[in-house]
Amino acid sequence: xxxxxxxxxxxxxxxxxxxxxxxxxxxxxxxxxxxxxxxxxxxxxxxxxxxxxxxxxxxxxxxxxxxxxxxxxxxxxxxxxxxxxxxxxxxxxxxxxxxxxxxxxxxxxxxxxxxxxxxxxxxxxxxxxxxxxxxxxxxxxxxxxxxxxxxxxxxxxxxxxxxxxxxxxxxxxxxxxxxxxxxxxxxxxxxxxxxxxxxxxxxxxxxxxxxxxxxxxxxxxxxxxxxxxxxxxxxxxxxxxxxxxxxxxxxxxxxxxxxxxxxxxxxxxxxxxxxxxxxxxxxxxxxxxxxxxxxxxxxxxxxxxxxxxxxxxxxxxxxxxxxxxxxxxxxxxxxxxxxxxxxxxxxxxxxxxxxxxxxxxxxxxxx
Amino acid sequence: xxxxxxxxxxxxxxxxxxxxxxxxxxxxxxxxxxxxxxxxxxxxxxxxxxxxxxxxxxxxxxxxxxxxxxxxxxxxxxxxxxxxxxxxxxxxxxxxxxxxxxxxxxxxxxxxxxxxxxxxxxxxxxxxxxxxxxxxxxxx
Numbered sequence: 001x002x003x004x005x006x007x008x009x010x011x012x013x014x015x016x017x018x019x020x021x022x023x024x025x026x027x028x029x030x031x032x033x034x035x036x037x038x039x040x041x042x043x044x045x046x047x048x049x050x051x052x053x054x055x056x057x058x059x060x061x062x063x064x065x066x067x068x069x070x071x072x073x074x075x076x077x078x079x080x081x082x083x084x085x086x087x088x089x090x091x092x093x094x095x096x097x098x099x100x101x102x103x104x105x106x107x108x109x110x111x112x113x114x115x116x117x118x119x120x121x122x123x124x125x126x127x128x129x130x131x132x133x134x135x136x137x138x139x140x141x142x143x144x145x146x147x148x149x150x151x152x153x154x155x156x157x158x159x160x161x162x163x164x165x166x167x168x169x170x171x172x173x174x175x176x177x178x179x180x181x182x183x184x185x186x187x188x189x190x191x192x193x194x195x196x197x198x199x200x201x202x203x204x205x206x207x208x209x210x211x212x213x214x215x216x217x218x219x220x221x222x223x224x225x226x227x228x229x230x231x232x233x234x235x236x237x238x239x240x241x242x243x244x245x246x247x248x249x250x251x252x253x254x255x256x257x258x259x260x261x262x263x264x265x266x267x268x269x270x271x272x273x274x275x276x277x278x279x280x281x282x283x284x285x286x287x288x289x290x291x292x293x294x295x296x297x298x299x300x301x302x303x304x305x306x307x308x309x310x311x312x313x314x315x316x317x318x319x320x321x322x323x324x325x326x327x328x329x330x331x332x333x334x335x336x337x338x339x340x341x342x343x344x345x346x347x348x349x350x351x352x353x354x355x356x357x358x359x360x361x362x363x364x365x366x367x
Numbered sequence: 368x369x370x371x372x373x374x375x376x377x378x379x380x381x382x383x384x385x386x387x388x389x390x391x392x393x394x395x396x397x398x399x400x401x402x403x404x405x406x407x408x409x410x411x412x413x414x415x416x417x418x419x420x421x422x423x424x425x426x427x428x429x430x431x432x433x434x435x436x437x438x439x440x441x442x443x444x445x446x447x448x449x450x451x452x453x454x455x456x457x458x459x460x461x462x463x464x465x466x467x468x469x470x471x472x473x474x475x476x477x478x479x480x481x482x483x484x485x486x487x488x489x490x491x492x493x494x495x496x497x498x499x500x501x502x503x504x505x506x507x
Binding site: 120 | 409411412415432433434437453456457
C-alpha cells in the first residue's frame with residue numbers, strides 16, 4: 001500500500017519497530033496524569049500502525065491521542081527499540097494540520113504568531129527598565145514566557161547579569177517561533193529574520209537565552225542558520241554562567257528539576273549542577289533526575305491545549321520535591337517555573353525559583 | 368439582575384476589571400463577575416497569596432489564568448487579605464460554575480469600608496460600563 005502520510009514515508013520502520021513493551025508507559029507524563037493507554041507512546045504507535053494498515057483514518061477523532069504529548073522525549077530515551085517518538089509525533093501533527101485535523105488551541109497559536117509577535121498575543125511588552133538594541137558583547141534573549149508570564153524571574157536574571165557586570169543588551173525580540181514545529185506548523189520565517197537582524201545589529205558575538213527552547217531553536221533550526229554562519233554563539237544561561245563565581249551560599253536543602261528542553265533535548269545536565277554546587281552545598285537529587293527527570297507538563301503545546309492535565313503532571317513532579325524534603329526547588333526554564341508555580345499547593349512549604357533568580361536573591365541578602 | 372445578558376447581582380459592588388465585592392460586615396468578599404468568567408473561558412489557575420498580605424486599592428495583588436489568558440487581580444479597596452478560597456487551588460473552574468457563590472476568591476479586611484463608594488453599584492453605572500466593555504471585548 002502506498003504511503004499516504006509523511007510519517008509513513010519517513011518513519012514507517014520506526015513505528016513498526018515498536019514492540020509494545022510498555023517501557024514508555026512507565027515514564028510518559030501524560031499517561032501518568034491520565035492513565036489512558038492510548039495517550040502514551042505505545043498507544044500512539046499502535047494507533048499509527050492501524051492508520052498505516054488503513055484500518056483507521058487520520059482524522060479529528062485522533063486529535064486527543066496525537067496532540068496530547070509534551071514532546072518531553074522520556075519515551076524515546078527509555079525505548080529499547082530506538083523509536084524516536086518526538087520526531088514521529090511532530091511529523092504526524094504536520095500531517096494532521098495538512099489534512100485539516102488540528103487541535104483548536106494549536107491552530108490558534110499558529111494564527112496568533114501570524115498576527116502577533118508573541119505566543120500570548122500581548123500587545124505591549126514588559127519594560128524591564130533597560131535600554132534595548134544597543135551595542136554590546138552579548139544579547140540577552142528573554143523568550144515569550146519570561147517576557148509575559150514570569151517577568152519577576154526575568155527582572156532577577158537581568159539584575160544578576162548587572163551584578164556580574166556582563167556587557168549585554170536586550171533587543172525588541174519577537175517569538176523565536178520554534179514551538180510551531182511542535183504543533184505541526186512551520187517556523188515563522190518573518191519572525192526569525194527579525195530576531196536575526198536585531199541580534200546582528202548589536203554587534204554581539206554571544207546570545208544568551210533564558211529559555212532552553214529558544215536556545216535549541218537558534219542552534220538547530222535552519223531559519224536561524226545565519227547566526228551560526230556569522231559565528232554567533234548561542235548559549236543557555238546555565239552554560240554562560242557556569243564559570244562565574246557568585247560569592248554567596250545557602251544552607252537550605254536544594255533540589256534541581258531538569259527541564260526537558262535543556263536535559264533530554266540538549267543533554268545539558270552538568271552546567272546547572274555546577275552552578276548549584278557553588279551556592280548550595282546541601283543538595284539532593286529527586287528520585288527522577290537528569291535523563292529520567294519527570295516532565296513539568298508544559299511542553300509541546302500541552303499547557304495551552306490541556307491545562308488541567310498539564311498542571312496534574314507538574315503536581316506529580318512536585319510530589320518528588322516533598323519526598324526528598326527539599327526547601328527549594330531550582331530549575332532554569334520559565335515554562336517549567338510557570339507551570340510549577342501554578343501547580344504548587346499552599347500546603348507545600350518549599351519554594352520554587354530559577355537558579356538565576358535564587359542566586360540574585362542570595363546576593364541581594366548580603367548587600 | 369441581568370444586564371445585557373450577564374448576571375450582575377444588584378447587591379454587589381464592582382470594580383472596573385470585572386471583580387465584584389460583597390459587603391459582609393467587617394469583611395468584604397470578592398470574586399470575578401459573570402462577564403469576565405464568560406470572556407475568559409475555563410479558569411485553570413488562581414493565585415492564592417498568603418493571608419495577611421497588605422492590599423492597596425487599585426494595585427495588583429494576584430493573577431489568574433485561563434488557557435493562554437493571564438488576568439491580573441487588583442485590590443478593590445485598601446486593607447489586608449483576610450482569607451482565600453482554597454477550593455480554587457484544585458478546582459479553579461468553580462469560578463465558571465458559580466462565580467458569585469462557590470467560586471468566590473478572596474476575603475478582605477478593609478481599612479476603610481467607605482472605599483466601597485469608589486466602586487460601581489448603581490444600575491446606571493453598571494449599564495454604561497458593561498455596554499462599553501461589551502463593545503470593546505465581545506466579538507459577534
